[in-house]
Amino acid sequence: MDTTLLVLGVVIILALAFDFINGFHDTANSIATSVSTRALTPRRAIILAAGMNFLGAILFTGVAKTIGGKIADPTTMDNGLEVIIATLLAAIIWNLVTWYFGIPSSSSHALIGALVGAVFVGAGSDQVKWAGFREIVEGLLLSPIIAFIIGYIVMTILKYIFAKRSPHTVNKGFRTLQILTAALQSFTHGTNDAQKAMGIITFALVTSGQLSDLTVPLWVKIAAALSMAVGTSVGGWKIIKTMGTKIFKIEPINGFAADISSASVIFSATLLHLPVSTTHAITPAILGVGAAKRFSAVRWSLAGRIVITWFITIPISAVLAGLIFKLLFGWS
Numbered sequence: 125m126d127t128t129l130l131v132l133g134v135v136i137i138l139a140l141a142f143d144f145i146n147g148f149h150d151t152a153n154s155i156a157t158s159v160s161t162r163a164l165t166p167r168r169a170i171i172l173a174a175g176m177n178f179l180g181a182i183l184f185t186g187v188a189k190t191i192g193g194k195i196a197d198p199t200t201m202d203n204g205l206e207v208i209i210a211t212l213l214a215a216i217i218w219n220l221v222t223w224y225f226g227i228p229s230s231s232s233h234a235l236i237g238a239l240v241g242a243v244f245v246g247a248g249s250d251q252v253k254w255a256g257f258r259e260i261v262e263g264l265l266l267s268p269i270i271a272f273i274i275g276y277i278v279m280t281i282l283k284y285i286f287a288k289r290s291p292h293t294v295n296k297g298f299r300t301l302q303i304l305t306a307a308l309q310s311f312t313h314g315t316n317d318a319q320k321a322m323g324i325i326t327f328a329l330v331t332s333g334q335l336s337d338l339t340v341p342l343w344v345k346i347a348a349a350l351s352m353a354v355g356t357s358v359g360g361w362k363i364i365k366t367m368g369t370k371i372f373k374i375e376p377i378n379g380f381a382a383d384i385s386s387a388s389v390i391f392s393a394t395l396l397h398l399p400v401s402t403t404h405a406i407t408p409a410i411l412g413v414g415a416a417k418r419f420s421a422v423r424w425s426l427a428g429r430i431v432i433t434w435f436i437t438i439p440i441s442a443v444l445a446g447l448i449f450k451l452l453f454g455w456s
Contacts, residue, residue, distance in 0.1 A: 128332050131205045135328040138212040140351040143321035145216055146231045147177065147355020149223050154310040154356070154402075157379030157410070161295075163302035172303075173310040174356040180314025181349035185340045186397035187316055191323025193338050194256030195236065196243045204331030206453045207239075207246040208324060214238035214445035218437065227429075230401035233437040235320050236260055241442030246449045261438070263398040267389055268408040268434075275385040275412025282381055283416065291375075298376035305383035310356075312390040313402045318352045320399060373421065378413045385409040404434060 154177070155169035164172065201207060215234040222229035236257070243252050286294045325344050329335040374382070386405035393400040414422040 128205070131209070132328055132332045132334070135205055135208050135212070136325055136347075138209060138216070139321045139325045139328070140347055142212050142216050142219070142231075142235070142324075143318060143348050143351035144355035144358075145219050145223070146317055146321070147174075147352040148358040149219050149231055149355075154313050155306055156406075157374050157382055158302045158306040160374050161299060161302060161376045161379045163299040163376060163379065164306060169306060170357055172307055173313075174353040176307050176310035177314035177318065177356050178349045178353035180311040180316075181318030181322075181352055182314075182345050184315040184319060184394055185322065185345065187319030187394060187399045188322035188326060188340050189338045190256075190260070190397050191235075191239075191320050191327070191399055193323075193327070194260060195239050195253055196247070196251055196327075197253070199330060201243075201247050201251060201331060203246055203453070205328055207242045207449065208328050208331070210242040210246065210445045210449035210452065211235070211238040212324065213448050214241065214441050217444060218441050222433065222437075227433050229433045229437050230264070230403045231317065232320060232399050232401040232404075233264060233434065234441045235324070236264070236399070237438035237441030238445035239324075240438075241445035242449050244442070245446035246453065260399060263393060263396075263400055264404060267393060267400040268404040271386050271389045271405045272408035272412040272415075274388060275382055275409035276416045277412075278385050279378065279381040279413040279416035282377055286377070295376040298380045302376055302379050302383065305380050305387065308387045309383045309390075309406070312387045312394065314349065314352065315394040316390050316400060317402055318348050319394075321348045321351065374410070374414075378410075378417060381413045381416075382406065382409040385412065401434075 154173040155164065155166075158164045159166050159169050196204075196207075212235075215231070215238045218229070218234045218238075219231055240252055240257055322340050322344050323338075325348065326335065326338050326340050329341070329344075330338060335341070383406075386402070386409040389405045389409070390400060390402055411422060
């Protein structure tokens with residue numbers, strides 16, 4: 125078998141493994157609020173999330189092209205496949221570490237940071253498209269701020285509208301609506317997060333000469349969508365517990381507000397072809413909703429630890445990918 129094709133096969137397997145891990149690592153983003161309020165049983169929530177993740181992943185490819193071409197040009201790299209292997213191994217390791225400790229970190233940050241680190245070490249700093257990297261990072265940093273603000277505004281409006289209604293009646297109605305918002309949240313997660321593995325695989329196909337441009341093949345869409353859906357079906361219970369119960373006590377009206385706020389941010393980014401972190405959308409939305417409900421109800425110390433993890437993910441993933449490339453393939 126041709127060595128290039130063998131290495132390409134390894135890349136595809138690793139990319140789909142990353143997508144699988146992304147599925148169960150980020151399941152909490154879609155269903156934590158609906159599970160914590162008992163709008164959905166864990167089993168039904170996971171089935172819903174897996175199905176809607178698949179649907180979202182199969183319908184959009186704009187983010188995949190951004191991941192595949194805005195950080196580096198696959199057509200100019202002689203060792204592009206090796207770079208991608210180091211990228212994926214680093215992102216997978218960091219995702220598993222944060223999953224083990226129940227920290228809702230960003231798979232997007234891990235992948236993008238790892239790609240920059242691997243390209244920097246494996247191909248040189250001049251191969252990194254710093255302008256594209258900066259644009260992506262700006263989107264990743266801006267999205268949580270927007271999600272927090274929207275969550276705060278939405279919850280404030282809902283409090284005003286339903287101030288004189290019975291809490292029991294209000295929460296009963298919003299518990300039903302949460303099923304719809306959980307489905308919407310899962311769909312938007314698929315439209316953005318699954319695109320990242322598609323982009324990496326397409327990058328590898330161009331690098332190996334199997335494709336001439338960054339158009340995502342149908343089989344790549346299906347494979348990535350299935351991997352994420354299967355990963356989602358496994359569930360990420362440690363992170364679900366953190367997201368759904370430890371930040372503040374979420375009631376159905378709060379879960380609805382958080383889901384609709386974060387979904388709007390994620391889908392807007394998808395339409396703009398920007399890869400954002402679903403973790404960075406839902407967690408700030410929950411924080412914004414909690415702050416609007418009662419500022420003191422939010423466990424800000426836990427929120428602070430989560431934010432620190434967000435900030436360290438890109439540099440740690442970059443360094444880890446660089447070290448992995450050096451260990452496996454040596455310096456360029």
